[in-house]
Amino acid sequence: MKDLKVIFMGTPEFSVNVLNSLIRNTNVIAVVTKPDKLVGRKQVLTESAVKKVALENNIKLIQSTKIRNEYQSVIDLNTDIIITCAYGQFLPKEILDYPKYGCINVHASLLPKLRGGAPIHRAIIDGYTTTGITIMYMGQKMDNGDIISQKSIEIEKTDNVGTLHDKLSLLGAELLIETLPNIISGQINRIVQNEEEVTFGYNISREDEHIDFNKTKIEVLNKIRGLNPWPSSYAILDNVEIKIYEAIIGEDIYKEKSNGEIVKVYKDGIVIKVSDGEIILKTIKPSGNKKMSVKDYLNGYKEKNNLIGKVFR
Structure with missing residues (x-):
């Protein structure tokens, strides 16, 4: 040829x-x-x-x-x-x-x-x-x-x-x-x-990048995977944009909590309630900072327990 x-x-x-x-x-x-x-x-x-x-x-x-x-x-x-x-x-x-x-x-x-x-x-x-x-x-x-x-x-x-x-x-x-x-x-x-x-794979918009924690844990995880490493998904915590790169699915269900609410904090994971369970964040990038593991993020957070009850928007 x-x-x-x-x-x-x-x-x-x-x-x-x-x-x-x-x-x-x-x-x-x-x-x-x-x-x-x-x-x-x-x-x-x-x-x-x-x-x-x-x-x-x-x-x-x-x-x-x-x-x-x-x-x-x-x-x-x-x-x-x-x-x-x-x-x-x-x-x-x-x-x-x-x-x-x-x-x-x-x-x-x-x-x-x-x-x-x-x-x-x-x-x-x-x-x-x-x-x-x-x-x-x-x-x-x-x-x-x-x-x-x-x-x-x-x-x-x-x-x-x-x-x-x-x-x-x-x-x-x-x-x-x-x-x-x-x-x-x-x-x-x-x-x-x-x-x-026919189905469509339209270009990703800024709106598409935002995570809706009212979705199921599979839907949330798929969005995080489907936007990692670019353009990346994000949510807002305390008026700060947090880019989310990696997460895993947890086992627990929290009927009395709000979707998007931080329900637990491990040394290497932030647990967020979604519609049918929990998502555990593992790698993030707070606005103005570098990409980091949640473990490193929490090491710089003086009062980890103060995160519990806050809600990602």
Whole structure:
């Protein structure tokens, strides 16, 4: 496949394994990614993970704010195929229609489940036990194109969005290279997505990051796992935002306590009542502080018992 001319479109770290695999196995003639953006409190202008790989490999780079209006530079390259992975923009019909082998997307879910920009987060938050990778033809609507191939992976109870992200990134690169020869030869069975089975993995909003302790312990734990390590979940205690990274489920039930109330404090855990039991916080980050274990947090808290009865909002 080294003579296959490929234009790759992607932006975040998730795309890097796919791009590197294409560089090893095909002729990547250009990389299209989003413009550099300001990141963090200091607003440092930062290159995308994909741009860094393109520069390291001396590959032609196109950075487009709106590919719908800036597609001519892509078409002029006369590529055989366009492959996208977490690119974050819809492609216009002018691009979709021109490559010989079409426009192919690597998506981090088992479509038609979890269409959208945050399928890995949502798979954990929504309590899925399996997810996977879909190689698909691109359409003009969000993740609605015909399925070419899929491979599933179990979501382990110890997974968070970080670990699952890394597993799926590797799986996506592997499945794409397995699938490309069949795309080129035309030996594929296009599967039209069943619209009745569609679910969505929409991007995470600030509101999504807030923990509602009126939920069940499984729902609360899944949200914490599904947002760890980024963007992280949070709750408010004494008007201070506390980011929550790790927790475990406890056994006790407190019928007379309020949801969100701190009911116990161990040397390495803060126990919070939820609708059907308790959640024990293990790793947190109070606003203005570094990420720390609850044990370290409590070591700096003079009167630990004063926490009991306070309520997370």
